[in-house]
Amino acid sequence: MPEFFDGFPVVVELPVVWGEMDAFEHVNNAVYFRYFETARLVYFDKIGFLETNRTKGVGPILASVRCDFRKPLTFPDKIFVGVLISEMSADRFLMQHRIVSEKLQKIAAEGEGLIVSYNYRDGRKAPIPDEVRKEIEKLEGRSFPVR
Numbered sequence: 600m601p602e603f604f605d606g607f608p609v610v611v612e613l614p615v616v617w618g619e620m621d622a623f624e625h626v627n628n629a630v631y632f633r634y635f636e637t638a639r640l641v642y643f644d645k646i647g648f649l650e651t652n653r654t655k656g657v658g659p660i661l662a663s664v665r666c667d668f669r670k671p672l673t674f675p676d677k678i679f680v681g682v683l684i685s686e687m688s689a690d691r692f693l694m695q696h697r698i699v700s701e702k703l704q705k706i707a708a709e710g711e712g713l714i715v716s717y718n719y720r721d722g723r724k725a726p727i728p729d730e731v732r733k734e735i736e737k738l739e740g741r742s743f744p745v746r
Contacts, residue, residue, distance in 0.1 A: 603699045603706060607681030608738045609645060611638045615676040625671035631708050632664060635696040638680040639712060642694070646734035656720035657728055662691070666710035670703055677701040684735055687743035690724050691715045692735070 604610050613634060621627040643649050643659055652658025672678065679699045686693040691714060698708040718725040727735075736742050 603697065604679070604681045607683045607695075607697065608740070609638060609642045609683070610679050610681045611641050613637060613678050613680060615672050615674050615678060617674045619672075620674055625673050628666075628668060631666050631668065631698065631710075634678065634680050634698055634708075635664065635666070635682075635710060635712060638682040638696060639694060639714075642682045642738075646731055646738060648731050651728050651731055652719065655728065657716060657718050657725050659714045660717035662713040662715045664710065664712040666696075666708050668708050670700060670705050670707045672698075672700055672707050673702075675702075678707065684739055684743075685711075687727070687732070687735065687745075689745055690726050692727070692743075 615626060619626045619630045640649070648659050678701065681697045681699075683695050684692045685695050694712045694714060696708075696710045696712065697706060699705070700707045716725050716727040716731075717723070732743075
């Protein structure tokens with residue numbers, strides 16, 4: 600499904616599970632946020648942010664998230680969840696998410712999450728570590744001016 604994910608450096612394939620459906624016979628809206636989260640964590644692992652959290656205590660924290668639901672998902676299906684970073688400043692970045700249904704061959708949902716770099720040892724926000732910023736720029740194939 601490359602036509603849906605031009606510019607998305609991370610795409611994760613996931614099954615739609617029967618237990619994710621609700622009484623209205625489609626995947627419950629809250630589950631879409633778990634799909635976003637799974638792709639986000641794969642991205643964080645690729646850029647070393649999870650390791651930085653383990654070693655230095657500085658890692659990602661979700662400040663806000665939103666979702667635009669376009670098509671209902673149902674079991675059985677396979678979905679693809681793409682994630683990219685569209686904006687970055689000194690201590691935060693904005694991630695775009697897209698969910699595509701294999702069965703429908705359409706975008707099922709799109710959204711975004713604001714991620715803040717957070718020092719878990721001090722309990723406050725922190726600058727994005729330089730090594731993480733470099734890995735983001737490498738993965739995205741572009742640089743982000745520091746604001």
